[in-house]
Amino acid sequence: MIETIRAAFVIARRDFAAIIFSKSFFFFLLGPLFPLGIGIAAGGLGSQVSRDIDNPVIGIALSPAETEMLLAARTRLSGSLGSQSLPDMVVLEDFSGEEADILAKLDSEKSLNAILSGSLAKPVLTGSKRDVDKWRGKITLLVETASSQLAEVEIETRLVGQTGSSSERGQLLTAQAGQAILILLTMILAGMVLSNLVEEKTNKIIEILAAAIPMDAIFLGKLFAMLGMALVGIAVWSTVGFSIALLVGGNWAALPSPAVGWPLFGLLMILYFSMAYLLLGSLFLGIGAMATTVREVQTLSMPVTMGQLLVFFLAYSSITKLGDPAEWLAVLFPFSSPFAMIARAAQMDNIWQHGLALVWQGIFTMIIIRFSVMLFRRNVMKSGQAARKKSLLARVTGK
Known part of the structure; x- marks a missing residue:
C-alpha cells in the first residue's frame, strides 16, 4: 500500500x-x-423550486367567530381572484396572540410567513418586512370583506428581522x-x-x-x-x-x-x-x-x-x-x-x-x-x- x-x-x-x-x-x-451564458440560461430551471419555496402561509390568531368570518371571506374572494393569489391560512388554536408568543411562533414554525392577530376591527400583522409588504394589501381586503366594512381598515404591522419561513x-x-x-x-x-x-x-x-x-x-x-x-x-x-x-x-x-x-x-x-x-x-x-x-x-x-x-x-x-x-x-x-x-x-x-x-x-x-x-x-x-x-x-x- x-x-x-x-x-x-x-x-x-x-x-x-x-x-x-x-x-x-x-x-x-x-x-x-x-459556459457562463449557459449557466445564466439554466437559471430558469429553478422556477418549480421557487414556487415551492415561496408558498405563503399566514397564521390566524383571532377569536373563533372572527376566524370563521375571515376564512369564509377567503373562500368568497378565491372564486373571483383565484386561490393562488391569496395566501394560505392556518388557524393557531390555543394561542394567546401576545407579542412575545407571536415572535416565538414565527421563529419556531418555518412554515409561517406572518401572523394576523388582534381583531377584525384592529388587526395586527406580524412578519418580516418582505412578507408584510407583499401580503398587507390582500390581508386588508380579506379583513374588510370579513367585517363587511366599506371603509378601509388600518392594519397595524410589526416587523421582525427574520422569520423561520424567510430563513428557510x-x-x-x-x-x-x-x-x-x-x-x-x-x-x-x-x-x-x-x-x-x-x-x-x-x-x-x-x-x-x-x-x-x-x-x-x-x-x-x-x-x-x-x-x-x-x-x-x-x-x-x-x-x-x-x-x-x-x-x-x-x-x-x-x-x-x-x-x-x-x-x-x-x-x-x-x-x-x-x-x-x-x-x-x-x-x-x-x-x-x-x-x-x-x-x-x-x-x-x-x-x-x-x-x-x-x-x-x-x-x-x-x-x-x-x-x-x-x-x-x-x-x-x-x-x-x-x-x-x-x-x-x-x-x-x-x-x-x-x-x-x-x-x-x-x-x-x-x-x-x-x-x-x-x-x-x-x-x-x-x-x-x-x-x-x-x-x-x-x-x-x-x-
Missing part, C-alpha cells in the same frame, strides 16, 4: 507539473467565460446555488481526465508507465493530478470573481446564510466538489480504458454526460423534499450524493452526516478505480484473467 501511494504521488506530481506549466493551461483558465427560503436559495456551482464545475473539468488518458494511450506512454508502476498507482496519480489542476483553476476563478464583486460592491450581509455557517459550507463545497470530481473522473478512467480512439471516447462518454444531467436533476428536484424517499435516494446514490449533501448542508445544521457521506463516496470511488484498472489490464495490457486463459490455450493447442 505504501509503495502504491508513493508511486501514485510520483505520477500525480509529474502530470500536475506538466499541466500547470503548459501553455494551454492559460486558455483553460479562460474556459468558464464560454434563504437556505433553499443557498442550496440551489451550491448545487448549480458544483454541477457546472464538475461538467467543465471532469472530462479532461478522459482526454488525458486517451492521449497517453495513443502515444504508448501509459504502457511504458505500466511496466514500471502498478496500474492502481497510475490511475490514482492521474486522478489526483487532474483534481489538483481543477482546484487551482477554481482558486483562480474564485479570486477573480471575488475581486470583481468587491470592486462592484454590494450588500454581503443580505446573502442567505446556510445552516452550517459560511466557513463550514465553503469547506464542504470544496470537499463535495472533490468527491464529485473523483467519482466522475474514476468513471471516465474506465471509459478511457475501453476506448482506443477519440471517436470512441466521444461515443462512450455521451451516455455518461446525459446520465450526469439526470443525476443532477434528481438531486435538484429533492431540495424541497428533505427526508422523502426521493431525497434519500439522491443522498445514497453515490453520483448524486455530493449534490444532495451540499443541499443538506445549506438546510440542516448537523455535521456528522457529512462525514458519513464523504466516507461512502470515497469507498465507491475506490471501487470504480479498481474496476477501471481491471478493464485497462484486460483491454489494453492484455494481462487479465481472460488474457491468461487465452495464452494458456494457445500454448496447449500450439496456435
Whole structure:
C-alpha cells in the first residue's frame, strides 16, 4: 500500500507539473467565460423550486367567530381572484396572540410567513418586512370583506428581522446555488481526465508507465493530478470573481446564510466538489480504458454526460423534499450524493452526516478505480484473467 501511494504521488506530481506549466493551461483558465451564458440560461430551471419555496402561509390568531368570518371571506374572494393569489391560512388554536408568543411562533414554525392577530376591527400583522409588504394589501381586503366594512381598515404591522419561513427560503436559495456551482464545475473539468488518458494511450506512454508502476498507482496519480489542476483553476476563478464583486460592491450581509455557517459550507463545497470530481473522473478512467480512439471516447462518454444531467436533476428536484424517499435516494446514490449533501448542508445544521457521506463516496470511488484498472489490464495490457486463459490455450493447442 505504501509503495502504491508513493508511486501514485510520483505520477500525480509529474502530470500536475506538466499541466500547470503548459501553455494551454492559460486558455483553460479562460474556459468558464464560454459556459457562463449557459449557466445564466439554466437559471430558469429553478422556477418549480421557487414556487415551492415561496408558498405563503399566514397564521390566524383571532377569536373563533372572527376566524370563521375571515376564512369564509377567503373562500368568497378565491372564486373571483383565484386561490393562488391569496395566501394560505392556518388557524393557531390555543394561542394567546401576545407579542412575545407571536415572535416565538414565527421563529419556531418555518412554515409561517406572518401572523394576523388582534381583531377584525384592529388587526395586527406580524412578519418580516418582505412578507408584510407583499401580503398587507390582500390581508386588508380579506379583513374588510370579513367585517363587511366599506371603509378601509388600518392594519397595524410589526416587523421582525427574520422569520423561520424567510430563513428557510434563504437556505433553499443557498442550496440551489451550491448545487448549480458544483454541477457546472464538475461538467467543465471532469472530462479532461478522459482526454488525458486517451492521449497517453495513443502515444504508448501509459504502457511504458505500466511496466514500471502498478496500474492502481497510475490511475490514482492521474486522478489526483487532474483534481489538483481543477482546484487551482477554481482558486483562480474564485479570486477573480471575488475581486470583481468587491470592486462592484454590494450588500454581503443580505446573502442567505446556510445552516452550517459560511466557513463550514465553503469547506464542504470544496470537499463535495472533490468527491464529485473523483467519482466522475474514476468513471471516465474506465471509459478511457475501453476506448482506443477519440471517436470512441466521444461515443462512450455521451451516455455518461446525459446520465450526469439526470443525476443532477434528481438531486435538484429533492431540495424541497428533505427526508422523502426521493431525497434519500439522491443522498445514497453515490453520483448524486455530493449534490444532495451540499443541499443538506445549506438546510440542516448537523455535521456528522457529512462525514458519513464523504466516507461512502470515497469507498465507491475506490471501487470504480479498481474496476477501471481491471478493464485497462484486460483491454489494453492484455494481462487479465481472460488474457491468461487465452495464452494458456494457445500454448496447449500450439496456435
